[in-house]
Structures are given as structure tokens and as C-alpha cells.
Amino acid sequence: MYKKNILCITILFVLISAFLNIQADPRTNFAIISPDDSMDDIILKAANVTPSPQQYEWQRMESTAFLHFTINTFTDKEWGEGAEDPSLFNPTGLDARQWARVLKEAGMKLAILTCKHHDGFCLWPSRYTEHSVKNSPWRDGRGDVVREVSDACREAGLKFGVYLSPWDRHEPSYGDSPRYNEHFKNQLRELLTEYGDIAEVWFDGACGEGPNGKRQVYDWPGYYEVIRELMPDAVIAIMGPDVRWVGTESGYGRETEWSVVPVEMSDREKIAANSQKADAPDAFMPKDLMDADLGSREKIKTAGRLIWYPSEVDVSIRPGWFYHANQDDQVKTPEKLVDIYFSSVGRNSLLLLNVPPDTRGLIHENDVQSLRGMRAILDDIFREDFARGARVFATSARNGKKADAVVDGDYETYWMPGEDADHASVELNLTGKRTFNVILLQENIKVGQRMEQFRIEAWIDNGWKTVADGTTIGYKRLLGFPGITTDRIRLTILESRTSPALSTFGLYNSPLIK
DSSP: OHHHHHHHHHHHHHHHHHHHHHHHOOOBSEEEOOTTOOHHHHHHHHHTBOOOHHHHHHHHHOEEEEEOOSTHHHHTOSSOOSOOOGGGOOOTTOOHHHHHHHHHHTTOOEEEEEEEOTTOOBSSOOTTOSSBGGGSSGGGGTOOHHHHHHHHHHHHTOEEEEEEOSOOSSOTTTTSHHHHHHHHHHHHHHHHHSSSOOOEEEEOOOOOBOTTSOBOOOOHHHHHHHHHHHOTTOEEEESSSSBEEOSBSSSOOOSSOOSEEEGGGGOHHHHHHTSOOTTOTTTTSOOBOOOSOSSSHHHHTTOSEEEEOOEEEEEESSSSSSOOGGGGGGOOOHHHHHHHHHHHTTBTEEEEEEOOOOTTSSOOHHHHHHHHHHHHHHHHHTSOOTTTTOEEEESOOOTTOOGGGGGSSOTTOOBOOOTTGGGOEEEEEEEEEEEEEEEEEEEOTTTOOOEEEEEEEEEOSSSEEEEEEESOOTTOEEEEEEEEEEEEEEEEEEEESSSOOEEEEEEEOOTTOO
């Protein structure tokens, strides 16, 4: 009895401590809205929703890569049917180190491999199917693409992620939901236990009929449980609770992009409804399913729960997602890729750029050239920040959150205005007249995403003139405009969800903006 009492007291103490800690720091990656909450209550709760540690590290990668590669590469198709002969798979020149080197040089931080696409062909020698590389002539049936790519990524300093298609057009058990769900989880366990750290698990919601004519019912909670158990630091993307699809495959995110959205945005049925369909041959063509407004005050005022659910923008460097020789002359130009970077990373999203290896097992020369060109342009743009060394003045600042933090180059430090956040401004007095056409703004998302509307003005001809207007900032916002020359520039907060934490106010010049 004595031991039981001690145990109960200990548990009670832990629960009370946890409660007090929650009260002391209201910031979590979700918020529950009570029917009695006023609009002011809802706004304050939204302002204190923040990313989980995994979501934060994911966001800071900024640019990642997709590697669409499977038997489709050799059949010249976007979708396989599941009946393809494994002997077709034979990338005799496969060099995963070349893939990793090219992506690293392009500035990517992670690579996601299509370990199994809809056709069911596995790029690793799975113990749960014969439809895999083990029955191909490549490496005499002893090869493992997942192993080679994961090892190459780690050697190059890249994180590694896996795409595993829930839809499997080859597997006989597909459509027999309990049997197939166990099969799928077994394959998921293989990938999460035999290939080192996995940073991202990427699911789409494609779901067709199985060989038995029945539609599979996916066990999403069961899939998530496997991932959380075996790879707790991985984010689960798209058909998952950590990262959402932006809604278009064009590479262009929203002008107003909230990472704090109603929990309904993570509804798996709604996501699946917009995913690839068996009867849609154009499923890989660019489409636009974006709602322009996901997290405004109007949207969140009727929400029952708010979550941190950031946006990922996926786009291919070519018209298709898999390699096709007839698209070698349709690779996106460096200038187009830079524009996509500005319109994805620069709009509070993460860029997932697909770079499909060819039939040799190499990233094609045209893709390499375009990626190198993109990197050269970005390096040129962000080589010099004209805001460095500026004297900084603000209308107000909270203790320890001084305005000069916005130009110190440290994302962790930030300026936070006082209680008058909706009327506060921060002004940079540059070291001399500078010519620039790009502004970089960042909120410290560890504190939350709060800025709702702002204005940028420059001192020109003895007066303040508007250079740009904006709404959300979030992790990163890039604004381009016709070049100006000035030695004074300021940001004015027009509307905010309590005081924002502005960590960066940078000034750059892009050769692409005239």
C-alpha cells in the first residue's frame, strides 16, 4: 500500500508539473478553441501555435529534392500497371553518388526516393514481394537502390527520405484491407529499420481498385504509429499530420501562406479526394487546387482546433515526374527555377523539386546544367546583404528584443515591438546609398507566425514612398520589385496577431529583376 501511495503521489506531481509548464509557456503546435472563446482569445491562441521540433528542422531545410525513379523509367510511362517484367529494370550506369553530389551542389538539404510507386515495384529487395530489384538483371539481382541512395546521401551530408506508395497495382492482397495494411506496414518497417535515419516519409492518397475489385481502406493511424515508433524524428508529409501539400504542382505557393490552419486542413479524406486517381491519365499534369485563404481570421474564427501544418511545394524540373528522353529539351531553365524558389521558399513554404534520374541511372546533363545555373544565380543574389551594418531604429521594443537583431544575421535573435504592435515600425539607416530590388523578411517561427499585413517604404526624393505591401511572412518571405536607390528603408506593421518576432530584414539585388 505504501509503495502504491508513493507511486500515485509521484504521478500526480508529474502531471501537476506538466500542467504548470504548459501554463507558463502557451506555445504548442496545436490549440483547442472553446465555444466560449472571444475573437481576441482565438487570435492569441493562433499566435502561440508553433512548429514541433521536427517541423522546425524540416522548414529550415528550405529546398529538398524528389527522385522519381523506378521501372517506369524504362517503360517511358508515368504510371506503371503492376504487371511489368522486373527484367526491364537495368540502370547499368547507376551512380547514386552523382545524384547526391548534384543535389548537394544545387543547395538541396534532403532527397526523397520513390522506393515503391503505384506499380508496386520495389527498389530494395523486399522480403514481402518478388516484384523488386532482386529479380532484375541490375547488379545480377543483388542490387539495392535504396541502400545506395541512402548511403550516398549521408556521405554527401544530405538527409534521406522515402516515398512509399500506399496504392500497389501488383500486390495480390491489395483490396483485402486487413491483409494489405499488414503487408504495407511490413514494407514500411523494412525501410525504417534497415537504411539509417529517415528524415521524411512521403505519402500520397492514390487509391484504386485491387485485383479483387475492392477498394483498399488504408490504415493511416497504423502507418503513423509504425513511423512514430521506429523513426520518431521523421516528418510525415502530405497524407500525414506534419506537412501539407500546397495544392498545386506548378511550383508557386500562395501570396498569403499561413502555417497555422484549422485542423480540417489535415482531413485525410479531403486530401485523398485531390490525390491521383486510377481513371485520371493526366494525374501527373500540373493542376491547381489551391484555396487562396487557409488561415485568415475569417477562417480560424469557426475552427474547433488549430494546428501548425506547413506547406510543401512540389514541382518537377521536367514536364513529367519520371524521366522521358523526349523531354530532354524541356528542362526548366535556371531563371525559371529561381522564380520558383522565390515563389515557394520565398512564400513561407518548402520547395520539393523533382529531379528524375535517366535510364542510365544518372541525373541527365541538361538537368545538371540547369541546377548549377540556378545555384549560381541564387548565390549571386544573396552574396551581399546591404542591410548589414545599418543603424536600426524602432518605434518600440520589448526588453531584450531590440531592433538591431533584424540585421545581425542570426535567425534565433529577433525584434519584438511593444504592446502597440499594430502601429510599430522598424527603420534601417544604411551605411550609404544602396541599390536593391529584393527584400527578405523572416519571423522566428519558434515564437509563432503572427504578421498579417505590412508595408515597406523607402526614403526617396525627401519623402517616404511605398515599395511593397505584403500579408504573411512566416519562416521566409521574399519580395521583388523594380530597383530603388536609397539609404533609408522601413517596415511598418499594419496588422498582427499580437507582437511578431521579426528575425531578419535583408536587402539584396537580383539580376533577374529589371
